[in-house]
Amino acid sequence: MMKILVGFSRIFVAALFLFSGFIKLNDPLGFSYKLQEYFSEGVLNMEFLIPFALLMAVFLCVFEIIVGITLLLGYLPKFTIWSLLGMIVFFTFLTFYSAYFNKVTDCGCFGDALPLTPWESFTKDVILLVFILILFFGRKYITPILPETSHKWIVFVSFSICLAFAYQVLMHLPTFDFRAYKIGTNIEEGMSVPEGAPEAEFKYFWKFDVDGKEEIVTTSGEYPQVDGKYIGVETEMINEGYIPPIHDFAIEKGGRDYTSEFLNKENVVLIVMYNLSKSEGEGMNTLKGITDKAMSQGYDVIGLTASSPQEVSQKKEQYNLSFDFYSTDETALKTILRSNPGIVKLNKGTITEKLHWNDVDKLILDKVEPSKPLINEQLKSQLDSVAKLDQKFRKLMQAQTIEERDSIAKLVGATEKEATTDLWLQQSAIDSSNTVFIEQVFKKYGYPGKSLVGEPANKTAWFVIQHSNKINEYLPLIKKAGEDDEIPFRLVAMMEDRHLMSIGKEQVYGTQGMTLNHNTNAPIKIIWPIKDVENVNQRRENAGYDTTVEEYAKRLYGDTFEYKAYTLEEVEKLKEKAN
Incomplete structure (x- = not known):
């Protein structure tokens, strides 16, 4: 009986570790984000490990696969069983801690392929712990299934393949995309809530002081009718309801939401950089050429980042980038693309291409009609x-x-x-x-x-x-x-001149005039003093004006008016004389 139990446990545990390890190895960067979440101050408070999260992620994924293989082969059974037991004890503690204290909402055990709630993860680890204990106490029944001389070669080849696969997905993108933003996904549809979908349900615990005693009344939201003094209320979610696959995506800038505008355009190229300070320099250098080409082909090109406007300005200048940046949640950007920077191509909100910066030369950029702005x-x-x-x-x-x-x-x-x-x-x-x-x-x-x-x-x-x-x-x-x-910039020029005149300074473009003695029969009409008056007409032309200051003065005051360049001191004297 024990032999049968051990045999079943051996296959079950090995299959689960192989599946779990491969799914995470397909997306080691995503697993490293999950480890960073565990290492953060609010969870395990081990922030010194965050810089090593990616290295640890690759090691853990490969190690899971290797112990799964050695368990199937019956190679190094003592080392394998102790490794399995050590990992499952640690992971069981971790998932219990996450679930009990509600620290991490998804353990990442199976990546994005099979999301589990914290308590589901803990339950899975408890079941695995039972099977691994069976293997531990029945390890004498774990016998090799192939000649022992072949075991080390199988393990070596498997290890090499794992490292090569990890390198491939890190230098490009995950081979299998299980995320909500995979190619073919329409983002707007992914954010929608189906009609009739279950809504979130809450319990409300109302506190009242009734005759000097605290009483708690529980309702589904309505205010209870209680003869007492209201103290406060606490809420508890009992059913979170339907959560759309995409629920944290937005494109914003300057307090304005541009999400719908860009999701309704036909040809959009998104440059995804969740954190500009962590963007790879070599990748940033590749952006100038590909984005300029995309814009010349008629595409709308925008950058999405969670970085500050100061960082955006610095990076745009450093790499001579000509596209605009918009703000998007950092977690959403990490989920969209496992590359920093990376490229996503949209057609009316549907993802048609996703590329690592190493693969920008593969981006298909057919000539398209430039989009018209949505009014x-x-x-x-x-x-x-x-x-x-x-x-x-x-x-x-x-x-x-x-x-x-x-x-x-x-x-x-x-x-x-x-x-x-x-x-x-x-x-x-x-x-x-x-x-x-x-x-x-x-x-x-x-x-x-x-x-x-x-x-x-x-x-x-x-x-x-x-x-x-x-x-x-x-x-x-x-x-x-x-x-x-x-x-039109000429309007800016006019406003700047009006401002300068209002504070008693020389104007720049010669757009402002003044009438002195305007309540008399002999009003004095002037063009307000101009800074560097010799070059004013060139400045006017650069600003978009089609007249010289002399022509403008006649248009303002009549064909008989002769323009004269006054200084600020001369105007002050005219004002004194007029008064």
Whole structure:
């Protein structure tokens, strides 16, 4: 009977160790992430081992396979049994610790091929421990199945194959992909919850002080009717419900979520780098050529990282990278691709290719039509309304006659009362309201440029800030929008000039004028002093203006106006004279 038990246990334990070892050896990097989780401060507090996690992962995977083979062969039975017993005792302790203290939600025993909960892992290890104890006490029945002279060669060849396989998957990608982001997966579908899927269930423990005694009332969420003073409430999850295979993927930048936008585009290349400080330098050097080629072929190329904007800026400059970076959860990026950096190609959210940086030359880059930016129609509509309000009473102020005023009033939707009341007061109230709205837009989206709202809605925020007292606060944001071609740079130039004039400094592009003595019959009209006036027309051309400062001055003040370059000191004297 014991011989039969030992024989069955021998096959069962060997098969399980071979399966477990091979699955993890197929993805040693993934197993090393799990070891890092165990070594972290919140679990075993052995952070000094984290740098050696990958080396340990490969060793443990190979060792599992080798002891599985030696157990089947009956080679070195004493060493094999003691090794199995030592490993299973350690793993049983580890899984119990994880389960009891809820430290690690998945032990990683079978990689991503067969995820187990902590208690399932512990149960599996207890069962294995029983079978290994049977082998331990019945080890005299473990006899060789082949001539002993062949054992060492079989073990040596197996060991060599394991190392070669580990090297292959580390230098490329796992041969078998069991993760939620395997080729052919549609990410958006992977994030969806099917209709009728079980929802998470909780128990609520409500604490009340009833006549000086603490009472706890348990409900499913509803507030209990208790004659007592409420103290507090605690919750306990009793059923976590359905969790989609993909639940932590998002593409964000500047507080805005771009996930849907990129998952709906046809030709997207993702450069995945979960941590830029840990990205392999040789891999980073390969990115410039392949990403430039992808963009020239019409693909949208973006980088996904969990690193800080400072690190992103430093790496972009160091490696001369021309694509933009977006933020994504580090764990999600590690799960998507076992390469840092690595490449993922998407077609409307479906993964069509995944490549290690060593294999970038295999990336298929057919010539495609560049995608058009997806416009936020709701925000565009709101900005269009704001643009009309921004000009509502300004247009009325330009009316020279009553007839012209009435005609403009109809165009801008102003009532007779509005058209005959203090126009500037009414416009000031609108400007204040518009500014508050635009500031909220800035917080949510950054500058709403042409890639977000199209043209001409991309100019609305500029007009609102130009007409506000917030130019100093938002000029850096406006400048960035101009540099990114989200708005015409000539608008940035105009705002910068207005800001410089408001603080009494020389303007740069010559876009701002001033009228002195404007309440008299002899007003003095000037172009505000310009820094390096000799080269202003070249700066104007570079900024996108099609007129010289002299031509612009005539357009501003009439064909008879002759431009004169004033200094700040001369303007001050004119102001004193005007007063």
